[in-house]
Amino acid sequence: MTAGTPEVVLRVDDVHKRFGDLEVLRGVSLELRANEVVCLIGSSGSGKSTLLRCCNLLETIDGGSIELFGHDLAHERIDEDLVRRHTGMVFQSFNLFPHLSVLDNVTLAPRRVLGTSKATAEAEAMVLLDRIGLAQKAAEYPDRLSGGQQQRVAIVRSLAMSPRLLLLDEITSALDPELVSEVLGLVAELADQGMTMLLATHEMGFAREVADAVCFLEDGRIVESGTPTKIFEDPDEEATRRFLQRIIDAGRL
Amino acid sequence: MDSTRSAASVRAEGDTFSLYRSSRPRLRGRAGSVVSAISTLTVIAVGIAVLASPSAAAFRRGFLDVHQMWIAFIGDPTKGILSVGKGFLLNLWLSLICEVIVLILALGIATLRLSTSPVLLPFRVLAVAYCDFARGVPVILVMLWVGFGVPSLNVPGLSTQSPVVYAGFVLVFAYTAYVAEVYRAGILSVPRNQVQAARSLGLSSTATLRSVVLPQAVRNVLPALLNDFTSLQKDTAIVSVVGVLDAVHAAQIAGGVTFNYSGFTIASLLFLAVTIPLTRYTDRIMAKDRGRRLAGAQ
Secondary structure, three states: OOOOOOOEEEEEEEEEEEEOOEEEEEEEEEEEEOOOEEEEEOOOOOOHHHHHHHHOOOOOOOEEEEEEOOEEOOOOOOOHHHHHHHEEEEOOOOOOOOOOOHHHHHHHHHHHHOOOOHHHHHHHHHHHHHHOOOHHHOOOOHHHOOHHHHHHHHHHHHHOOOOOEEEEEOOOOOOOHHHHHHHHHHHHHHHHOOOOEEEEOOOHHHHHHHOOEEEEEEOOEEEEEEOHHHHHHOOOOHHHHHHHHHHHHOOOO | OHHHHHHHHHHHOOOOOOOOOOOOOOOOHHHHHHHHHHHHHHHHHHHHHHHHOHHHHHHHHHHOOHHHHHHHHHOEHHHOEOOHHHHHHHHHHHHHHHHHHHHHHHHHHHHHHHOOOHHHHHHHHHHHHHHHHHHHOOHHHHHHHHHHHHHHOOOOOOOOOOHHHHHHHHHHHHHHHHHHHHHHHHHHHOOHHHHHHHHHOOOOHHHHHHHHHHHHHHHHHHHHHHHHHHHHHHHHHHHHHHOOOOHHHHHHHHHHHHOOOHHHHHHHHHHHHHHHHHHHHHHHHHHHHHHHHHHHOO
C-alpha cells in the first residue's frame, strides 16, 4: 500500500467458518501490513466479529488459512498463548475484570504472562493510564468508571502487553453516544503512532478518517474492499451502496 | 400507528377503574408500632402462661433445669458425667479441620468436573459418580458404615484408626461433594467473556482459572460456602454415633446418669452460639454483595 511494502502482519486466505449449519465465513481473504489500519464494515451477522476472533484463535477455522507474522495459525505446534500475547484484543463489552482494580487489570497480564515485577508493571501501567487521563482512577474498581473510561482501560490493558497487532471488535457499540468519541479518539491516536489494527466498526465516519483500507462484509464474504474514499464515495458493488444507504438513512454517516 | 389507536379506543369505551385498595390501608408510623407492640406482648404473655402451667412443669424440670445444665456443661467425674463443654471443643476443632480439607479437595473435584481434557475423561466420570453418591446417601449411614465397618475389616493401618479419624473422613467425604457443587456453580457463574478476555491477553488456562475465574467464582458463592460450613459445623454431632466423645455424646451420658435431659439443651445452646453468628455473618455478606452488584449494575 505504501512505498517499500512493509511486512505482512496478518494474511487471511479463503477462510471458512461454520457454526453448525450456519456458514458465517465463506471464503474471506485479506492482508494487513505493519502500521496499517483496516476496518471491517457490514451489518450485524456479516461475520466481522467471527473473523477477528479467528485471528486470535478464540475460534478455530474450518477452511482456508490465517497467517500471523508469517506463521500459519493452523500449525499443530502453534502455541495459542504466544499468539495472543502478541495480538491484543478489545471487546464490545469491555470485559474488564470486575474483582481487580483498574491498575491490577492493566498489570495482570504483564505480571502473570511476562513475569514482569510488580513495581515495573505498575510503573508502566501508570504511564499508560496517565496517557489516557485515567491515572487518578488507578485504584478504582471498573464498576466505578463510565463505559467510555472502562473501554479505554480495556485498550490500555491490551497495550500493556506491547502487542504487534490490535484486534478491535465493535468497541464503541456498547457505549452511550456521548462516550464514543473519547474511545475513538484514543484509537485514532494509536493509528497515528503506527499501531497495526484490524477493527470491526459501525462508526463509518471514524472508519473513513483512520482506515487505510475498508472491507465491506456481507453474508460471510468480503463483497468489496478498497480505500475509504473509494468505498464510501464510489463503491462498485450494488450491495455496498445499499448498505451505505441504510447507514445514511439511520443517520450514522 | 393503527394498533396504538385501537388500544386507546378500547380504553376509552367506558372503562372505569379504581386506584384504591379494597382492604383497609396498611398501618404506618405510630399506629403501626403500637399494633406491633401489642401483638408482641400478647405472644410473650401466652408464652409465659404456657410455661407457667402445671403441665409445663415436667418439661421445665426435664429440659430446662439450669443446675443440671451446668453440671452437664462442666461434667462431674465422681458420677461419671463427662463435660458437654469439653465435648463441644471436639465438635469445634473437628469442623474447622474438616472445613479446610473440604475447601481444598472440593476445589479439585470442581475443576476436574469442568475440565475438558480428553485424558481426564475417566476421572471426570469418577468425580460425577462420587458427587452423586456422597450427596445421595445419608451422612449417618456412611458414618455407621465407616465407623463400624472399617474396623471390622482388620485391614492393617486402616482398621486401627481412632473413631475421630473415621468421623473426620466421613464428614470430609460427604461435604466435599456438596462444596464441589457449590464451587462448580460459582465457576459457571463467571461469564465466558471474562475467560476470553484473560486468554486474549495471553494468560494460560491455569492462570486464567487462578487469577480471573476463581476469585470471581468464590465471591459469587461465598454465602453458599458459609452455609455449608454452618451445616458441617452442626453435622459434626453425628460422630457421637460411633462413640466419639463430642458434645452430643457427653449430653447423652449425662442424661443416662441423671435422668435429666437438660444436657441436650446446653449442647443445643452451644451449637446455636456458633451457628447463629455464622448465619448472621452470612446474611450480612449476602446483603453487602447484593449492594455491590446493584451499585455495579450497568
